[in-house]
Amino acid sequence: MRAEQAPSRSDGGDPAAIPNTRNGEVTQCKPLKNALEVTSLMANAIRILAIDAVQKANSGHPGMPMGMAEIALALWHRHLKHNPANPHWPDRDRFIVSNGHGSMLLYALLHLSGYDLPIEQLKRFRQLHSQTPGHPEFGRTPGVETTTGPLGQGLANAVGIALSEALLAREFNDEALKIVDHMTYVFAGDGCLMEGISHEACSLAGTLKLNKLVVFYDDNGVSIDGCVKSWFADDTPRRFEAYGWNVIRAVDGHNVNAVDAAIIEARRAQQPTLICCQTIIGKGAPHKEGRCDMHGAPLGAEEVAATRAALKWPFAPFVIPDEIYQAWDARESGARAEREWRARFDAYRSKYPAKAAEFDRRVAGELPAGWSEVARALIARANGRAEALATRQASQQAIAGIAAALPELLGGSADLTDSNLTQWPAAKPVRPDANGVQWGNHIHYGVREFGMSAILNGIALHGGYLPFGGTFLTFSDYSRNALRMAALMRARAIFVFTHDSIGLGEDGPTHQAIEHLASLRLIPHLDVWRPADSVETAVAWTQAVARHAPSCLALSRQKVSFIPRNAAQIAQIEKGGYILRDWNVEPAPETGIRRAILIATGSEVGLALAAIEPLALRGIAARVVSMPTTTVFDRQDAQWREHVLPRGVKRIAIEAGVSDFWRKYVGLEGGVVGIDTFGESAPAEALFEHFGLTVDNVVNTVLKTI
Secondary structure, three states: OOOOOOOOOOOOOOHHHOOEEEOOEEEOOOOOOOHHHHHHHHHHHHHHHHHHHHHHHOOOOOHHHHHOHHHHHHHHHHOOOOOOOOOOOOOOOEEEEOOHHHHHHHHHHHHHHOOOOOHHHHHOOOOOOOOOOOOOOOOOOOOOOOOOOOOOHHHHHHHHHHHHHHHHHHHHOEOOEOOOOOOEEEEEEHHHHHOHHHHHHHHHHHHOOOOOEEEEEEEOOEEOOEEHHHOOOOOHHHHHHHHOOEEEEEEEOOOHHHHHHHHHHHHHOOOOEEEEEEOOOOOOOOOOOOOHHHOOOOOOHHHHHHHHHHOOOOOOOOOOOHHHHHHHOOHHHHHHHHHHHHHHHHHHHHHOHHHHHHHHHHHOOOOOOOHHHHHHHHHHHHHHHOOOEEHHHHHHHHHHHHHHHOOOEEEEEOOOHHHHOOOOOOOOEOOEEOOEEOOOOEEEOOOOHHHHHHHHHHHHHHOOOEEEEEEEHHHHHOOHHHHHHHHHHOOOOEEEEEOOOHHHOOOOOOOOOOOHHHHHHOOOOOEEEOOOOHHHHHHHHHHHHHOOOOEEEEOOOOEEOOOOOOHHHHHHHHHOOEEEEOOOOOOOHHHOOOEEEEEEOOOHHHHHHHOHHHHHHOOOEEEEEEOOOHHHHHHOOHHHHHHHOOOOOEEEEEOOOOOHHHHHHHOOOOEEEOOOOOOOOOOHHHHHHHOOOOHHHHHHHHHHHO
16 A cells, blocks of 8 residues: 555455555455446545545545546546656646646546655645645646636636647648647536636637537536525536537436546547536535535544445545555556657657757747847847837737747737737738638637636647737736736746727726736736837847746837937846936035936836926936836846935836835835826827826926925
């Protein structure tokens, strides 16, 4: 017994023939009888590990793992292509637990099948720094493909993963040498399908005919509040049929053979498949199964004992018989599957050496040789043009230059392509065809901001593409939790947000971002860029491309002036904040220190520059600091930050957004020219005047401050 190093046997099969420990003594059970008993025990091993871990942690969600055990057994034991010794094998099947509260199901599967997740980690379920957190976390546990918990997002991530597989297959596969050929499987519950993101993502998946996507719907009719029929009475099969999905109805989720047959049928389909599995939450708990209190609480010692008795499981907590480990062990079959793929890839490499090298590079997430030169040339072109452009236009120019050097760039927009300017001359739209989805490098996501953002996360997690997607900055609210999840996972995705302020004008306060920049800057690990002109925009793009974590670009609708810089200043942009114009007059002796630092971002950098001369006429020397990204500036060493923002000099921040954020830089004694109300509907010029984003107001604010 791997768990407690108890003696092992080679009888094979049923737990009844296995030595086991109970109350500290070794007992002997009757010999195994048949394969059905083995199947039952394999499923019950999942149930018991979930029960034991939740009970030991005194918190968790045992109901889903107990209810989906046979579904997991059918998939993992009979179909899933994976290698526990190499969780990053490119052609593995992907498995997503979208109903991530049932994390112990996944941890049990990973442990039993041979991943590097020892029983000690299951015993530390939900404990500090363990590999078994309350919800699955990408990068913490081997075999976890994405962070899930906020319901529906794992399902949307899976759409991005399946889309990546389909596009890579079209781009790289030879008919006789398929190096990209894997499935994406998802476990999802009622909660995932109640969330609106499920509609956004699944509608697009059906349209694009992502036939290698299979979703198992855990239809147990229960959520935390009770029986869901009072608030979730959808005809779910018909809903998914309307999306264009293949739907397999009324599968007995506790019958391994029935689930197995459904998977075989799903793998033959030409559309994504929803397998509707009828299950009982907490299956096996004699006094609690089917009840809503099975969802998210330990069973309690008495019910744990009753469940062990009902399942005829005589072993101590966290003890799994060796024979059951052997039945679950996927290391040999996984290694064999990977060897077969690698032989196929070697043949592919011999036939297509350049394409094989490109595939390797892209799957590894590496930039091509010479990328630094490409980035420098891109910035130099922007500087050489010296154009007054909206930064969204400058972004489009940058995208075109990057796409020419990075074939993995995969763009898109949530139905605002011509406003976000996310397309480029050589872009090819992704479209469905008779065989699934055509290859393309620009996705029309439709009006699905949240779905788009979560799909971008899935594309980034799959590997092979560097995704970006656009919408208006104010609609980042729709995708907020997907942005947070991108940051939590450090997913390499780029979120393009245009129309970044009241500068969008007549569309009014519903479309004018006020608090959005500040709120996005508060998300850990998320870099937020608001460039001032075409040069800063080019730098923002090159930095976002090179970063192995998410970035946001906030871009203007209106034109901004080109800002001349020297070579040193251009190089300093990547530090996040730098001195754009230094003190222009000496302090007046009779008034002492008469200096001020103007900190500005985006379109307001021009406003700060315009205030220099009128301030000088009043005997005030103004240093202008452009701070395109506070998040990057904050990561610089103290010496650089002190160089740019020396102590003892009053600071005034200027940005068309909420003022409170800037107190971290200017202090309570500093000044802020910002906006602390919602916007108005009017031409942009009138709005800047109305809200005090003017040179006169900047000058007056400086005078009041110093």
